[in-house]
Amino acid sequence: MIKKAVAILYKKEPSELIKFIFFYIIRRNPHQAKSFSHLKYFLKEKIGFEIGGPSAVFMKNGIFPVYQIADRIDNCNFRSKTIWEGNIKDGQTFFFNLKKAPGRQFFSEATDLDVIESDSYDFILSSHVLEHCANPILALSEWTRLLKENGLLIIFLPRKDHTFDHRRPITTMEHLISDFITNIREDDLTHMPEILALHDLELDHAAGDFDSFKSRSLQNFENRCFHHHVFDTELIAKLVDYMHLQIIALEIIPPIHLLIVAKKISKELIDNSIYTFK
Incomplete structure (x- = not known):
């Protein structure tokens, strides 16, 4: 550092x-997430998988410090070099906790994790990744597949009103379903005109001026910087309900985080009525 x-x-x-x-x-x-104190006993000494780590929210002093209590966490990034982490090596190189053996580092799309067997992990982590996915339902289908029965899905998303997305409309559930049905891939640039028109560059200094931002956005498949979709608590609750997962917690954590925790259980037992509007 x-x-x-x-x-x-x-x-x-x-x-x-x-x-x-x-x-x-x-x-x-x-401040630590309220739900962590209730869930840490279910996560302690368990095996997890993170999409796009490492993430500050999961570290020792983070909002949801699961790195400190897990037995092992493996990780996946979309390529061996990213804007956020620089060069990454595959193998046993994911150092989530220096007091424990590193987890396995994979390279694969968040929407295509065929290299990993189903029902392999007790929990799945994702911090500010889903908004970068062109096809969130396809991504969640893969993440859920990796979970064991009663496993937990733990997702952080940005609150749009406190980020460079504050001018953009919330994505509709119908739009996410359409993206899934039409099998939208990660090279999709459908949202680029909206992003160029409404992205607040004053809140995204790393993007540079408009021309630099446009150039970066045209290369989104290589860098994965822009947010395809914009979420609020209602949309993420509907999305998780659509995936037939039981919502355990849904928190707004100021200033910039939305947190949802969901469990993989039998469809017949799921009731998300207090979180969703059907």
């Missing part, structure tokens, strides 16, 4: 330093 801060100072990029401080210091010491 110190090396990265020094490198930013050397390049004399104050906006990047501010962003670094926000993500690596402020977000590493937030």
